[in-house]
Amino acid sequence: MNIIADTHTHTIASTHAYSTLQEMVHAAYLKKLYAIAVTDHGITMPGAPGRWYFHNLRIIPHLLEGVLVLRGQETNIIDFDGNIDIEADCVGTMDWVVASIHAEAIPKERPTVEEVTNAWMNIAKNPHINVIGHSGTNKYRYDYESVIPEFGRQGKLVELNESSFFGRESSIPNCKRIMEICKKRGVPIIVNTDSHFSSLVGCFDHSLALLDELDFPEELVVNSSTERFQAYLREYSQVFNDPLLQ
Incomplete structure (x- = not known):
């Protein structure tokens, strides 16, 4: 399987x-990628860029070195009602939004499965979100069987995050289970690196090995072909409104 876009990077x-x-x-x-999304952390994360960084993303060209550049954010889920930290006047600058739960940005130390399930159910309804980021974290387990089909119905892409194989090893069994449910229920996924350094961009080896182990259908991997990825962008992103990409 060939992955043509890396849509979660910092x-x-x-x-x-x-x-x-x-x-x-x-x-x-x-790496000969068709596209990259630059998704720096939302403002609630310690050390995140300020609001003007996201407001000013409009100056970034959508095409650099022949690569499609998606202007984005990894937004933080800040409570278990599914609220996020994108500021309203920055939404219009975003081509791509990854929603994730980080302990640094959400207040409760030991949430229940029901609380996390509620957060993700509300995230599924948010029209500004494209990707469900690294949701296999043990601390934030949710009702996969109920929520994952809703992600599919609402056009959210469930992420298989390469960095989880290094920084969140305890989540790997959950990631595998999530992928199994996506396969069973026909829910599209996206494979990303969550890279924090340039040499890691486009390196998907562990994720691809897991998909191979599961005999995961390539047609459900949205960034496994330019055509599939472009079709998703046309439906769920504003990027092709740029006249330079017409």
């Missing part, structure tokens, strides 16, 4: 990442 604007936006795009070019 730049030095997230102060625990170490490459510039141009370095990340250049890495995507070297």
Whole structure:
């Protein structure tokens, strides 16, 4: 399987990442990727860029070195009602939004499965969100069987996150279960690196090995072909409104 886009990445604007936006795009070019999304952390995360960073994303060209650049954010889910930290006047600058739960941005130490399930059910209804980010974390388990089909119905892509194989190892069994349910219920997924350094862009080896183990259908992997990915963008993103991409 060939992955043609990496749609969850971070730049030095997230102060625990170490490459510039141009370095990340250049890495995507070297990996022959069709697209990259730059999704720095929303403002609730410690060390995140300020609101003007996201408001000013409009100055980033959608095409650099022949790579489609999606202007985005990894927004934080900030409570168990599914509220997020994108500011209203920044929504219009976003081509791509990943929604994730991070302990640093959500107040409760030990949420129940029911609370996390409620958060994700409400996230599924949010029209501004594209990707359900690394949702296999043990601490934030939810009712996979109930929520994952709703993600599919609402056009949300369930992420298989390459970085989970290194930084969230305890979540790997949950990630496998989530992928099994996506396969069973026909819910589209997306494979991303969540890279915080340019050399990691486009490196999907562990994720692809898991999909191969599960005999996961390629047609459910939205970023496994340019045509599938473009079709999703036309339905769920504003990026092709840019006259330069017509």
